[in-house]
Amino acid sequence: MKRALLPLVVLVALIAMNSCGEKTAVVESGIYQGTIYKVEPEKTEIYVELSDGRILELYFTDQTVLTKKDETVEFSVLAKGDTVEVQIEKIGKRLDPISVAIKGQHE
């Protein structure tokens, strides 16, 4: 049984580490391109992974404009793996997406 203890503790530690989620980055205001890493529809939130591996956590606001081929589309169109161009305004350390343009959709 003593032998079973170590794997148990390791298991709990692994689960704990796995539950820690994504470490997100704070960037300056500007336009960024990346790939959608995760979509949380109930929070109208997306995680965008930049080419350098940093992940941006973006909560849509009432002012956020979402487009695809220059046409406004619904949030539900967004999916993991889509490539997007986001215009961000940094307020404090909060990143407000001003616009999100879908450049390519994941099949």
Next chain:
Amino acid sequence: MSELPNFWRTEIWHPLAVHLPLVLLIFSTLFSLLGLIIKSNMWSTVGRVFLFIGTAGAWVSIYTGKLADAIVVRGLCDPTVLEAHEHAAYWVGWLFTGASLLALLGLNGKLLKIRTVLSVVMIICMLIGSAVLVRTGHLGAQLVYQQAAGVYTPSADCNEFSE
């Protein structure tokens, strides 16, 4: 004229849920440690009961925190504090869940020989969990007292409080 918001809004459930498990988990650690040191079954039992209730409460707190997250985050100036608070809370949840599993194993009559080992590992989990719990609470307090997370700010003329 502004209107006073309903008190029982979604983001209020989180502060209502967090304080009981916070106290129970800290005291479960102290009582379990005391029970082990002075070899008192009574303190160990009380510690275990607090641990089980506190761990269940911790997961309820995490659930209500997730509900509050989506509402308050858009008004924060530094959401990275919320992110750190959330990550720390998951650590607390899993560490005390691990401790609870070890406590349950310790109740098994077939494992009497290693009960002390189980208790020591359990208390290590609880001590680390308590330290992370203090940090989680500190981050939560920063969100409320420095960024007014979930806090309604009355209008300058307090009009909404007039009859």
